[in-house]
Amino acid sequence: MSGDAAYDVYVRHWRRCGAPEESRRLLTRKEFYLERIQQRYRTPSRCC
Amino acid sequence: MKRVLTILLWIAIVLGGVTGLGAIAFERGEHLNAGWFLIAAVCTYLVAYRFYSAFLSTKVFMLDARRATPAERLEDGRDFVPTNKWVLMGHHFAAIAGPGPLVGPTLAAQFGYLPGTLWLILGAALGGCVQDFTILVCSIRRDGKSLGQMAREEVSKRGGSIAVLAVLAIMVILLAVVALVIVKALKESPWGTFTLVMTIPIALLMGVYLRFVRPGRVLEASLAGFALILLAVVSGQWVNASPVWSAAFTWSGSTLAIAIIVYGFAASALPVWLLLAPRDYLSAFVKIVVMVLLAGGIVWVRPVLEMPALTRFVDGNGPVFAGKVFPFCFITIACGAISGFHSLISSGTTPKMIMRETHARFVGYGAMLIESFVGVMAMVAACALTPGVYFAINSPAGIVGKTTEAAANTISGWGFPLNAQIMTDLARRVGEHTLLDRTGGAPSLAVGMAQIFSGTIGGERLLGIWYHFAIMFEALFILTVLDAGTRVGRFMVQDFAGHFWKPLGRTNWAPGVWISSGLIVGAWGYFLWQGVQDPLGGINSLWPLFGIANQLLATVALVVATTIILKMGERRFAWVTLAPMAWLVTVTMTASYQKVFHSNPRIGFLAQARVLSAQLASGAIPPQSVAVTHRMIFNNRLDATVTLLLAGMVLVLVIEAIGEWIAILRRTKAAVLHEAPYVVTKWADADL
Numbered sequence: 001m002s003g004d005a006a007y008d009v010y011v012r013h014w015r016r017c018g019a020p021e022e023s024r025r026l027l028t029r030k031e032f033y034l035e036r037i038q039q040r041y042r043t044p045s046r047c048c
Numbered sequence: 049m050k051r052v053l054t055i056l057l058w059i060a061i062v063l064g065g066v067t068g069l070g071a072i073a074f075e076r077g078e079h080l081n082a083g084w085f086l087i088a089a090v091c092t093y094l095v096a097y098r099f100y101s102a103f104l105s106t107k108v109f110m111l112d113a114r115r116a117t118p119a120e121r122l123e124d125g126r127d128f129v130p131t132n133k134w135v136l137m138g139h140h141f142a143a144i145a146g147p148g149p150l151v152g153p154t155l156a157a158q159f160g161y162l163p164g165t166l167w168l169i170l171g172a173a174l175g176g177c178v179q180d181f182t183i184l185v186c187s188i189r190r191d192g193k194s195l196g197q198m199a200r201e202e203v204s205k206r207g208g209s210i211a212v213l214a215v216l217a218i219m220v221i222l223l224a225v226v227a228l229v230i231v232k233a234l235k236e237s238p239w240g241t242f243t244l245v246m247t248i249p250i251a252l253l254m255g256v257y258l259r260f261v262r263p264g265r266v267l268e269a270s271l272a273g274f275a276l277i278l279l280a281v282v283s284g285q286w287v288n289a290s291p292v293w294s295a296a297f298t299w300s301g302s303t304l305a306i307a308i309i310v311y312g313f314a315a316s317a318l319p320v321w322l323l324l325a326p327r328d329y330l331s332a333f334v335k336i337v338v339m340v341l342l343a344g345g346i347v348w349v350r351p352v353l354e355m356p357a358l359t360r361f362v363d364g365n366g367p368v369f370a371g372k373v374f375p376f377c378f379i380t381i382a383c384g385a386i387s388g389f390h391s392l393i394s395s396g397t398t399p400k401m402i403m404r405e406t407h408a409r410f411v412g413y414g415a416m417l418i419e420s421f422v423g424v425m426a427m428v429a430a431c432a433l434t435p436g437v438y439f440a441i442n443s444p445a446g447i448v449g450k451t452t453e454a455a456a457n458t459i460s461g462w463g464f465p466l467n468a469q470i471m472t473d474l475a476r477r478v479g480e481h482t483l484l485d486r487t488g489g490a491p492s493l494a495v496g497m498a499q500i501f502s503g504t505i506g507g508e509r510l511l512g513i514w515y516h517f518a519i520m521f522e523a524l525f526i527l528t529v530l531d532a533g534t535r536v537g538r539f540m541v542q543d544f545a546g547h548f549w550k551p552l553g554r555t556n557w558a559p560g561v562w563i564s565s566g567l568i569v570g571a572w573g574y575f576l577w578q579g580v581q582d583p584l585g586g587i588n589s590l591w592p593l594f595g596i597a598n599q600l601l602a603t604v605a606l607v608v609a610t611t612i613i614l615k616m617g618e619r620r621f622a623w624v625t626l627a628p629m630a631w632l633v634t635v636t637m638t639a640s641y642q643k644v645f646h647s648n649p650r651i652g653f654l655a656q657a658r659v660l661s662a663q664l665a666s667g668a669i670p671p672q673s674v675a676v677t678h679r680m681i682f683n684n685r686l687d688a689t690v691t692l693l694l695a696g697m698v699l700v701l702v703i704e705a706i707g708e709w710i711a712i713l714r715r716t717k718a719a720v721l722h723e724a725p726y727v728v729t730k731w732a733d734a735d736l
Contacts, residue, residue: 003264004265004266011125013124013125014125017123029263030260032263032264033258033259033263033264033321034259034263034321035126039127040325041320041325041532041535041536042536043194043392043396043397044215044219044392044533044536045143045393045396045397046528046533047143047146047148047383047389047390047392047529048146048148048222048383048529048598
């Protein structure tokens, strides 16, 4: 629930399916964390 | 035999719910125990979930466990990630549970516990849960499209634009209102202000840890942050006791407002990993802990509710906010029963992560039931206060008087006995200088929660710690909504402005970030400042404005859902969304009309502007207050304009939608659904 496993899920998917077109390499844990939080807070993610 | 036992069990649950609701509705004279509220709420939720949500799933939407969701079809390990339903429910609940279900019921308690509690329970089961669930299902079947996109495709282009504009407007008003709640909670409160200020360096530490030391290790960072927060709460009492430090952290409402505005700008403009994300993790963690504690505390203590079922203020002359129980009880409760903002969450990340369509019942409908329960707990905590204390905390000084004695006399005159010493003692016991004129709901809720927590652990000697823990929780919670909302608003402004000047649309261009952050912060900061300067406390004007905007967005969501149900050919089931939509239109249009045109200046914005103008014209306003009065006149007219614009936009959408529905029903227009193609899941039952 904390999201700690998100990177592991991403790596498993990357290894199973290969790199998607827009990303040719596996992101590092740091890069993945940064990208995820930047994406999360672009759209409403916390309600009133 | 098993079937017979099941039937008997459900009969017992139904009887429990009916008995609980009956006790809440009809008991007069004796003080009601909170246990009845728990029984009524839990039994109603169980029945609603077991039968009504099952009906929605199987008959209306015919959810198909064999249909591949976008999490399967578009799985990318980033946005589209199939997630266990329990984990997803936790994420979804953390996203939808905001300060609304805490503050709204606390404010609505001025009418007594009855109207608010009935609306929280029944409104959620028949309205809020239905909205969250239907929008979630619709978005799942459209590859996770947002509410605005669905409105554009299924209703009309204008519908989509209205949805986007409504979101921006509600965002600005919401942020101003929640900021005002914090200002009211922390003004003249050194302990509370110190604790909240400390959350900033704690969040910065967490941010650096998560970015550079152990990226993505949210749980350990949150645990450490929580421990530091507790230390800040406890050490706040030493700050409070020190003449020097106490003076340093005693901030006026205006100072707090400026500090919050600066904070909002910084949180929006700074890198997200530094402040916003770690604060969010921390507040989500604290939120879950506190809600569990509150539920456990209420079950353990089962406080007696001192507030009556109905107070005299159902007539519209309430001190907390003006307006009759209809429509303002429903407008004020807002999120605890139904919230338009939830439709943004339901069409945000959740539909991209759901593994099976059938999980939407548990995640969408179920999470909103829990939020409603949070609202019921807040109502219990507020109504466990003696009415005199409740009104002393929540009434603005402009109505009850500036001194404890004056407030006690006024409130006793209303029929709620109160003596000045009680308020002085209570303030001392919770570690505050004063609890008077602490409008906005947060301090009274904190007092109620502290009494429940201390009744469970620690007793009277920990009342101050528990009170400030509750204040910290509320303020932390609210600041997270503030900074996340400001950032989203900044992106919306940049998306829009980028059409006119490309550089402004670039989110990595610093001047563009600062300008758009400044615009959003300026917008909500203006309303916040207006509320802080308002002699009637600000909540009287701003909370109903927020409630109206929120419920109007819910109307938009239900219009979209109704259109989709009709296009599916399920006209006989359209009532499931049409009925709550019709109710919301009635409530919001009535409230909008009254807030703009009511002749009572405490209710109607234009009446207030007229009274002030007359006072100016007659020379009754002292020279030093003339400029402020002109601003107040302008602000009232601005509030009236915003209300009319919002109501007008949604009315246009409803009228357009009705035209669309008539065309679909008469088959003069093809009912085209914009769903993603049906693909059978590759996952066997065992995988899920």
